[in-house]
Amino acid sequence: GAYDEPYRGQFHFSPRGGWMNDPNAPLYYKGMYHLFFQHNPHGLGWDTMHWGHTTSPDLVHWTQQPITLEPGVHPGDLWSGAGVVDKDNTSGLKAGKKDDPIVVFTGTNGVTINYSTDGAKTFTSYDNGRKVVTPRGESRDPKVFWHQATRKWVMVVWSNEGGNGVDIYTSRNLLDWTFASRFAADWLFECPDMYPLPLDGGRTVKWVLNDASMEYVVGDFDGTRFATTWTAPQRMDRGRNDPGGTVYAPLTFNNMPKNRIVQIAWQPGNRGGSWTGNAGFPTELKLRTFSEGMRVVRNPVREISGIRTKGRSWSQRTITESPASNPLTGIAGDTYEITAEFDAAGATASEFGLLLHTRADGSYDRKVAYNRADQTLYGAPLAPENGRVTMHLLVDRGQLEIFGNDGKLSYSDNVNFTAGPDSQGISVYATGGKVKLVSLKYHDLERIWP
Numbered sequence: 001g002a003y004d005e006p007y008r009g010q011f012h013f014s015p016r017g018g019w020m021n022d023p024n025a026p027l028y029y030k031g032m033y034h035l036f037f038q039h040n041p042h043g044l045g046w047d048t049m050h051w052g053h054t055t056s057p058d059l060v061h062w063t064q065q066p067i068t069l070e071p072g073v074h075p076g077d078l079w080s081g082a083g084v085v086d087k088d089n090t091s092g093l094k095a096g097k098k099d100d101p102i103v104v105f106t107g108t109n110g111v112t113i114n115y116s117t118d119g120a121k122t123f124t125s126y127d128n129g130r131k132v133v134t135p136r137g138e139s140r141d142p143k144v145f146w147h148q149a150t151r152k153w154v155m156v157v158w159s160n161e162g163g164n165g166v167d168i169y170t171s172r173n174l175l176d177w178t179f180a181s182r183f184a185a186d187w188l189f190e191c192p193d194m195y196p197l198p199l200d201g202g203r204t205v206k207w208v209l210n211d212a213s214m215e216y217v218v219g220d221f222d223g224t225r226f227a228t229t230w231t232a233p234q235r236m237d238r239g240r241n242d243p244g245g246t247v248y249a250p251l252t253f254n255n256m257p258k259n260r261i262v263q264i265a266w267q268p269g270n271r272g273g274s275w276t277g278n279a280g281f282p283t284e285l286k287l288r289t290f291s292e293g294m295r296v297v298r299n300p301v302r303e304i305s306g307i308r309t310k311g312r313s314w315s316q317r318t319i320t321e322s323p324a325s326n327p328l329t330g331i332a333g334d335t336y337e338i339t340a341e342f343d344a345a346g347a348t349a350s351e352f353g354l355l356l357h358t359r360a361d362g363s364y365d366r367k368v369a370y371n372r373a374d375q376t377l378y379g380a381p382l383a384p385e386n387g388r389v390t391m392h393l394l395v396d397r398g399q400l401e402i403f404g405n406d407g408k409l410s411y412s413d414n415v416n417f418t419a420g421p422d423s424q425g426i427s428v429y430a431t432g433g434k435v436k437l438v439s440l441k442y443h444d445l446e447r448i449w450p
């Protein structure tokens, strides 16, 4: 049936058919989350970009909508971009009493505008696809947001003028743009995003600038200029960050209730007979202070609770090298969530963690290991916090997301998990000694598809 092929995510958005790459113009409007995406509906590879569209009442259940932007109908190269809700009608594009204008920006080597006055059902090209920004160098992937302090719209767009970086433009009406400044950095390539985050949930607001590979720096933004003292970027997700990899091109939703910063990324590499690519599970971003400095922490949105069923929990178990110490004997699944906390400081095991999709003969599809000597989770650096290591896993049929220590580490991966009941066991394991499993929660996750 639809959305039921091997490796097809059951709680991750993917196009019903065809190719998807970058998320575009994620935004909230009147009780609905809208997500657009780079889409080729006619084949399984990248070709002739359209904007696909999907909507969700809760960031979790998605219903694919008709194609939004189509070559031949909407002029220009319909490449990646962002969208905003023009609640105050600054653009003057509002039509009578109809809905607020939703304005989306696309383009490569110049930015074009399309807008909707029917709640994102249909879009009209502004001024026959005239480019409203003249590119400097090679340029693409505009992200636009409202900057409350200066009461201006801000556009951040990748450009290679004199090297990698972003050009920043401002506007009062979304239509006329003024060049404001440039932030140059070698690492900064494609699909930039910029957004404010309160430091440790307090009054101090810092700005995060990230690129398609999910590298980021933290700094300050005054409405015109982004400044940072960071010399090297950090990585928000440790998955393989390239267009053929396991995570790329994230964007945060605009117009969010309560100023939440919710990000959705592209997971390249997942494919089946009828589609290629899917979205990662939406994550909420926060900024926290650690001994090494400020870091973005990234966790699945709390709306995941709406698809949790069959909760089970365990606590204070000693895990040894004996398979008999596995508390999850008898549990099986292919779409589930696990949160496990381990006492890393008190462990004698050199390595511990979870084995996914285990079989009776002891084999398995994937190991999620904490290595105590290296202080790595799934190969990425993560020191214990207060002696503890937590692993929060989202396991879907072709998608695996790992969040360590409350989102300090995140790792998006693709795994073509083996289907069938003989290959769906789960083990908590230890190698070379023991570890205390402080607590473990397990939930089945329901299928999201209509």
Ligand code: FRU
Pocket (backbone or CB within 6 Å): 021, 022, 038, 049, 079, 080, 081, 108, 140, 141, 190, 191, 212, 243, 248, 249
């Ligand atoms: C990133 C990207 C963007 C571009 C789009 C085209 O994956 O190359 O830079 O706008 O994809 O589909």
